Amino acid sequence: MKTLLPACVVVTMAVAGQALAAGQQDFKPPTGPTPRLQSGKVDFSGVWQKAYVPDMTKDGKDQKGTAVLPFTPWGEAEWKKYDAAEGDYTGACLPFGMTRSVNTPEPMQIMQSDKYFTFLFEQNSWFHVVPIDGRPHGQGIPTWFGDSVGHWEGDTLVIDTINFNGRTRLDTIGHPHSEQLHLVQRFTRPDLGHITYAVTVEDPKTFTRTWTNTRTFTLRPDWEMMEYSCEENNKSLWEGRIKAPKPPKP
Amino acid sequence: MKTKVFAVLAGLAVAMAQPASAHHSFAAEFDANKPVTLQGTVTKLEWQNPHIWVYLDVKDDRGNAQPWQCEGGPPNTLTRNGWSINSLKVGEQVTIDGVLAKDGSKTCNARLVKLPDGRSVFAGSSGGDAPPKKQ
Numbered sequence: 001m002k003t004l005l006p007a008c009v010v011v012t013m014a015v016a017g018q019a020l021a022a023g024q025q026d027f028k029p030p031t032g033p034t035p036r037l038q039s040g041k042v043d044f045s046g047v048w049q050k051a052y053v054p055d056m057t058k059d060g061k062d063q064k065g066t067a068v069l070p071f072t073p074w075g076e077a078e079w080k081k082y083d084a085a086e087g088d089y090t091g092a093c094l095p096f097g098m099t100r101s102v103n104t105p106e107p108m109q110i111m112q113s114d115k116y117f118t119f120l121f122e123q124n125s126w127f128h129v130v131p132i133d134g135r136p137h138g139q140g141i142p143t144w145f146g147d148s149v150g151h152w153e154g155d156t157l158v159i160d161t162i163n164f165n166g167r168t169r170l171d172t173i174g175h176p177h178s179e180q181l182h183l184v185q186r187f188t189r190p191d192l193g194h195i196t197y198a199v200t201v202e203d204p205k206t207f208t209r210t211w212t213n214t215r216t217f218t219l220r221p222d223w224e225m226m227e228y229s230c231e232e233n234n235k236s237l238w239e240g241r242i243k244a245p246k247p248p249k250p
Numbered sequence: 251m252k253t254k255v256f257a258v259l260a261g262l263a264v265a266m267a268q269p270a271s272a273h274h275s276f277a278a279e280f281d282a283n284k285p286v287t288l289q290g291t292v293t294k295l296e297w298q299n300p301h302i303w304v305y306l307d308v309k310d311d312r313g314n315a316q317p318w319q320c321e322g323g324p325p326n327t328l329t330r331n332g333w334s335i336n337s338l339k340v341g342e343q344v345t346i347d348g349v350l351a352k353d354g355s356k357t358c359n360a361r362l363v364k365l366p367d368g369r370s371v372f373a374g375s376s377g378g379d380a381p382p383k384k385q
Contacts, residue, residue, distance in 0.1 A: 084275035085352065091274030093300075106326065122326065124300075172275055226326045233298035236321070241279045241353050 029193030029219045034155070037114060042155050042189050044110045044117065047225060048217040052105035054172035056213050066211040069175065075206035078176035082169075087245030089167065092237055093124065093230035094245075095144035097168030098161055098183055099199060101126060108217075109225050117150050117157065124230040130159050137162060142179060144168055159185040167248065170201065178205035193219045274300075280359045284350040288318055288358065292342045297325050297335035302372065304360060306344060320346050320360040322372045337371045338363070 027049075035043045051062040058065045071079060090096055102108070106122035112132075119128040132150035140147060142165040150159045166179035182202040189195050195217040202210045236242040276282070290308035302322040307315035322328070338344070345364040351357035364370045 084278035088275045088278040091278055106324070174275065223330065226329070228299050228324070228326055230300050232300070233296055233303070234300060235303060235319075236274065236279050236301075239355075239357075241351050241355070241357065242274055243278075 027218070027220070027222075030221060032192035034189050034191060037112070039114050041114060041152065042157065043112055044157065044187055044189055044195060045112050046219045047107050047109045047221070047223045048195060049107055049220045049223070050102065050105070050217050051215055053103040053213070053215070056099070056103070056171045056175060062216040062218070064214045066213065069211060070208040072204075072206060072208055074178075075176055075203075078206065079174070082174040082176065084174060085243070087243050089169075089245045090172075091234075091242035092244035093234060095126060095168070096121075096123060097164070097170075098128065098145050098148075098185075099170045099201070100168060100172065101128075101145070102185075102197075102199065103171055106228065107220060107223055107225065117159065120225060122225050122228050125228050132157065132159075142166070146181070146183065155188060157187045159183075159187070161185070167245075176206055177201070177203050180205045195219075276359070279351055280349050281352045282349055286348055286350050286358055288320070288346045288348070290318065290344065290346075291315075292338060292340050292344055293317070294340065295335060295338055299326070300324055302328065304338065304344070304346070304363065304372070306346070308356075316356060318356040318358065320348055320358040320363075322360050322363070328372055333372055 035045075037043045051060055053060065053063050053065070056065050057067055057069060069075075069079075084091075090100070096104070101119070101121045101123055104121070104123040108122065109120040111118045111120060115131065115133045117130040117132045119130070121127065126145075128145045128148065130148040130150050132152075134151065135149060137149055137160075138147050140163065142163050144165055144167065146161040147163040148159050148161040150157055152158070161183040162181075164177070164179055164181045166177070166181070168177070169175060170177050180203050184200040184202070186198045186200075187195055196214070197217055198212055198214045200210050200212045201207065237244065288306065288308050290306035292304060292306050294303075294305040296303040296305075302325055304320045304322060306318050306320070308318050310316050328334075343366050346358065346360045347362040347364075348358035348360040351359075360372065362370055363372050
């Protein structure tokens with residue numbers, strides 16, 4: 001679909017984005033040095049405010065996208081034929097997958113020890129546990145969030161994720177990936193109040209080269225995580241306005 | 251359609267002043283090219299995930315009440331911004347600016363819910379991913 005929206009809607013969203021940005025700028029996170037675990041490793045624990053990134057090709061407050069994605073012919077075809085109206089897995093409350101979970105506007109809590117780094121996503125109350133003790137990737141069946149392991153490069157924690165089931169999309173607008181997706185997420189904490197985040201997408205079936213988004217997360221000590229049951233009142237699915245995707249062919 | 255529906259040309263700006271929900275693709279359910287303004291009486295408010303829903307009776311050209319339903323933002327985000335289920339009462343008159351569902355039902359995505367005194371409640375919707383989908 002190559003629909004262009006009426007100018008008033010586009011202007012509205014631009015104004016709204018500025019209003020949102022202004023609202024977020026009002027909050028000042030606490031200041032201080034980079035916190036560390038007793039072991040000396042950087043501690044990323046906290047409740048974090050993230051930018052909403054429905055389209056990873058776009059820039060925004062606290063978000064730098066990749067404007068033109070280097071699609072392979074297969075990736076280009078997947079992108080062009082995608083229509084969420086024909087099946088929206090997130091509308092059906094199926095797992096968002098790693099990139100799309102980080103892309104949500106809902107906050108994310110990180111809990112960490114020397115052995116594990118844990119994503120606690122408020123979106124649909126999902127979690128994802130990452131061993132960071134040097135073990136190799138597991139050999140399990142492919143999953144929605146993939147298999148993640150982490151290692152340290154100085155004060156940067158590098159989380160490497162493979163073994164995706166290929167049933168998710170990279171972002172809300174629907175940029176595709178395949179089961180060959182390989183994500184590298186790099187976390188640094190330059191001070192108490194911020195995380196600098198970069199996610200690099202590698203997928204030789206979908207893209208001819210790697211590409212990256214970089215973001216800043218803001219510490220929100222004034223927020224507590226809240227329950228989010230996607231299924232609780234998912235009227236849009238129940239009443240047929242959103243369609244569940246067809247299951248993959250065996 | 252004989253319900254009291256008006257085209258909206260502008261005035262949606264305030265509505266998006268909060269983070270949008272990422273629960274589902276906006277384009278899967280709603281048509282951004284079909285803006286709507288509804289004036290009616292609140293009959294019910296559902297304050298549940300993944301979205302709040304406002305139910306209202308809207309009078310058609312013959313004065314008959316027609317039931318409409320409009321999706322709002324996620325309750326967690328709205329709660330963090332100071333709203334609650336008590337922010338809108340059954341029986342209150344509201345004007346909702348939004349866009350229509352694609353399926354032709356009396357369903358909208360609410361971008362702005364205004365009270366008669368000019369105040370607005372529940373700013374925020376799932377429309378944040380609605381900009382042009384594919385160039």
